[in-house]
Amino acid sequence: MASNIHLTESFTNPPDYSFPHHRISRTMRDPQKTPIVLVACGSFSPVTYLHLRMFEMAKDYVRQNTDFEIIGGYLSPVSDMYKKPGLLSARHRVNMCTLAAEESANWLMVDTWEAFQSYQRTAIVLDHFDHEINTVLGGVYTEDGEHRNVRVMLLAGSDLISTMSEPGVWSYADLDHILGRYGTFIVERAGSGMDQATDSLAKWRHNIYLISQLIQNDVSSTKVRLFLRRGLSVRYLLPNPVVDYIEQNGLYLEESPNTSTTNSEKGKDRDSTNTLLKKDLPAQQQVC
Numbered sequence: 676m677a678s679n680i681h682l683t684e685s686f687t688n689p690p691d692y693s694f695p696h697h698r699i700s701r702t703m704r705d706p707q708k709t710p711i712v713l714v715a716c717g718s719f720s721p722v723t724y725l726h727l728r729m730f731e732m733a734k735d736y737v738r739q740n741t742d743f744e745i746i747g748g749y750l751s752p753v754s755d756m757y758k759k760p761g762l763l764s765a766r767h768r769v770n771m772c773t774l775a776a777e778e779s780a781n782w783l784m785v786d787t788w789e790a791f792q793s794y795q796r797t798a799i800v801l802d803h804f805d806h807e808i809n810t811v812l813g814g815v816y817t818e819d820g821e822h823r824n825v826r827v828m829l830l831a832g833s834d835l836i837s838t839m840s841e842p843g844v845w846s847y848a849d850l851d852h853i854l855g856r857y858g859t860f861i862v863e864r865a866g867s868g869m870d871q872a873t874d875s876l877a878k879w880r881h882n883i884y885l886i887s888q889l890i891q892n893d894v895s896s897t898k899v900r901l902f903l904r905r906g907l908s909v910r911y912l913l914p915n916p917v918v919d920y921i922e923q924n925g926l927y928l929e930e931s932p933n934t935s936t937t938n939s940e941k942g943k944d945r946d947s948t949n950t951l952l953k954k955d956l957p958a959q960q961q962v963c
């Protein structure tokens with residue numbers, strides 16, 4: 676790790692917050708490895724199988740190509756203050772992520788720290804995880820009782836990493852902190868090239884791990900929201916309990932009031948147009 680310094684040492688918690696750690700393995704299987712925790716930051720509006728699949732792909736990659744040992748994984752839904760189009764309230768997004776994590780792998784958890792407060796930059800979110808896991812919980816141990824600090828690593832799609840080369844979206848200091856101190860696993864995403872995503876991040880190449888999609892699948896939350904608005908089924912694109920939750924609560928039937936666009940939204944704000952629907956649905960299903 677580059678440095679032990681956090682960007683901030685005062686972490687403000689939302690009301691009644693407690694850090695979830697019930698699925699962290701506190702005892703390592705292999706003392707020769709470096710323990711890591713994977714953190715996926717995003718909207719998750721709604722969470723899809725592709726979000727969950729990122730964790731499985733990373734697990735395979737880590738086992739086959741690295742000296743890391745994954746001791747847990749987190750979905751960290753962004754705050755409502757992010758104001759991205761299609762961003763449903765944090766309460767619903769957190770509930771859906773919790774349903775998805777519960778029915779999936781037994782090492783996934785949902786952290787509500789950023790969801791239920793003002794917008795927090797990703798560098799600060801990773802510092803929060805580092806603080807909770809290494810300072811508050813005290814890290815993990817080998818079977819022989821030796822202490823190990825856990826390395827926090829960002830898990831992201833290549834579209835998110837592409838935004839790191841766009842002016843004005845990320846500060847250099849934050850990039851240096853995220854990629855220099857922590858590191859990242861980047862999952863290839865259809866339509867967002869891996870080379871293009873990482874070219875300008877070469878300085879931190881040693882901390883960037885690229886994971887190719889061997890089975891192409893471009894499910895996105897945007898497409899799921901469009902389907903729901905047009906009364907089309909989204910079953911088998913999302914975990915069943917999440918589909919049931921959406922139906923029971925009548926979610927995504929109307930266009931989101933969040934219409935302001937952040938810089939990182941460039942090229943993705945297709946929710947307010949029909950471009951995506953026209954391109955991706957057969958003509959007989961276009962109901963607009």
Ligand SMILES: Nc1ncnc2c1ncn2[C@@H]1O[C@H](COP(=O)(O)OP(=O)(O)OP(=O)(O)O)[C@@H](O)[C@H]1O
Nearest residue numbers: 717718719725831832835863864893894895896897
């Ligand atoms: N199909 C996918 N392939 C690879 N990565 C993905 C895929 N879908 C989402 N991700 C990644 O999951 C993380 C969280 O995604 P987030 O919910 O913010 O975006 P999204 O799925 O693109 O949503 P939206 O469609 O609302 O923009 C991001 O790092 C994103 O790159």
Ligand SMILES: NC(=O)c1ccc[n+]([C@@H]2O[C@H](COP(=O)(O)O)[C@@H](O)[C@H]2O)c1
Nearest residue numbers: 716717718753796797798835844845939
């Ligand atoms: N400067 C930053 O810290 C920064 C910039 C853009 C996106 N993000 C994060 O990336 C995640 C996904 O964002 P998008 O859905 O806009 O791609 C969110 O959690 C958001 O907070 C962080």
